[in-house]
Amino acid sequence: MSEQIYVGVDLGGTAIKVGICNEQGKLLHTYEGPTEVEKGVDTVIDNIERYVRQIVEESPFNWDQLAGVGAGVAGFTNVQEGIIILAPNVGFRDVPIRAILEERLGKPVKIDNDANVAALGEVWGGAGKGVDHCVCYTLGTGVGGGIIIGGKIYQGFSGLAGELGHMSVVPDLEAIQCGCGKMGCLETVSSATGIIRMAKDAVERGDRTSLATVENIMAKDVFDAAKQGDEAALRIVNRAAFYLGKSLAAVSTVLNPERYIIGGGVSKAGEILFQEVRAVFAKFTPEPLQEKVEIVPAILGNDAGMVGAAGLFLRS
Incomplete structure (x- = not known):
């Protein structure tokens, strides 16, 4: 079985950073592009999809190896439902981001707030390993x-x-x-x-x-x-x-x-x-x-x- 990979999305008000990690929490490839908040929610979501596809295409991995996409955002999130309740920096209010991205990408998606995912990152592959x-x-x-x-x-x-x-x-x-x-x-x-x-x-x-x-x-x-x-x-x-x-x-x-x-x-x-x-x-x-x-x-x-x-x- 080929190695599975996971893409992490750091959704910020200025830039969207995406990275590929292996199952051990090692960051293998990164990409950063503009968020373009001023163009509206649809454009921001378009950009997330585009950057995720782009980083996988530019990596040594293929789309079939992508096991899931996670996203962290500064704001209030309903983790269970996959909804960004309020994220002022990116202009999101009650956006069902998980359902939208799962439909577009054909991959499982999970979300959480930025502080939680930063903590998890340090535990998985950083100072808390x-x-x-x-x-x-x-x-x-x-x-x-x-x-x-x-x-x-x-x-x-x-x-x-x-x-x-x-x-x-x-x-x-x-x-x-x-x-x-x-x-x-x-x-x-x-x-x-x-x-x-x-x-x-x-x-x-x-x-x-x-x-x-x-x-x-x-x-x-x-x-x-x-x-x-x-x-x-x-x-x-x-x-x-x-x-x-x-x-x-x-x-x-x-x-x-x-x-x-x-x-x-x-x-x-x-x-x-x-x-x-x-x-x-x-x-x-x-x-x-x-x-x-x-x-x-x-x-x-x-x-x-x-x-x-x-x-x-x-x-x-």
């Missing part, structure tokens, strides 16, 4: 999350498990309102958006900091300044790490994962972030729940979505 119980955080514009139990995505009863960025961890007196409408969410302090906000607040307060000379502050600027010993930047990084570590401690008391995988742009700060997160985790987590638990950076980067989407057939 060989680990059956882990929790993944994606620290970007917001804070996304994915929970893997027994090597498979944990969805929760309505498919919304893993909204780690909306854990309320900041005390009331320090809390600000999150985009979700609630106060004190992790996302308000440990995302790139939160770090930039805290940096701008420091500058506006008149804190002595090199960030005052930066015209358009980005999270990377804050981390770079912290690494140079800038006290205000260090306070911001430590605050972001404190609440992230505290959230990990809370998750451990409920799920007892073996490994935490932290990805997204903010994770590229490196040890200045991870060292503090590990220290806070140790401080707030009961000792038996700390034993052999690892907190590590993600390694797949932008490929995690493709790998995880392809893995929906074998690992979900």
Whole structure:
């Protein structure tokens, strides 16, 4: 029997990335094309179909070897029905994407949200390989999350498990309102958006900091300044790490994962972030729940979505 392959689709607002994976989770070929959201839902779906067919045609594999197509999208999904309920970045609302693509491609299709498939990607072929119980955080514009139990995505009863960025961890007196409408969410302090906000607040307060000379502050600027010993930047990084570590401690008391995988742009700060997160985790987590638990950076980067989407057939 010839080797089976799986195609993973990472559906973004600007680009659609597709990748071929083998049954071991190894990414073999990739292709990226424009989403063309401005042309409407039908065009976006046309592009998905076209890119999937194109990547298989350009690979050493044939169409008969394609066992399934998985897709991840930033938004709310009904995994059981294969419907994208709401994905603002791509202009989708109540789109039965699974049924449409299955009819067009003649192949089985599965969908999930982007944070879940990124988590699955890291477990299948990245920093979580060989680990059956882990929790993944994606620290970007917001804070996304994915929970893997027994090597498979944990969805929760309505498919919304893993909204780690909306854990309320900041005390009331320090809390600000999150985009979700609630106060004190992790996302308000440990995302790139939160770090930039805290940096701008420091500058506006008149804190002595090199960030005052930066015209358009980005999270990377804050981390770079912290690494140079800038006290205000260090306070911001430590605050972001404190609440992230505290959230990990809370998750451990409920799920007892073996490994935490932290990805997204903010994770590229490196040890200045991870060292503090590990220290806070140790401080707030009961000792038996700390034993052999690892907190590590993600390694797949932008490929995690493709790998995880392809893995929906074998690992979900």
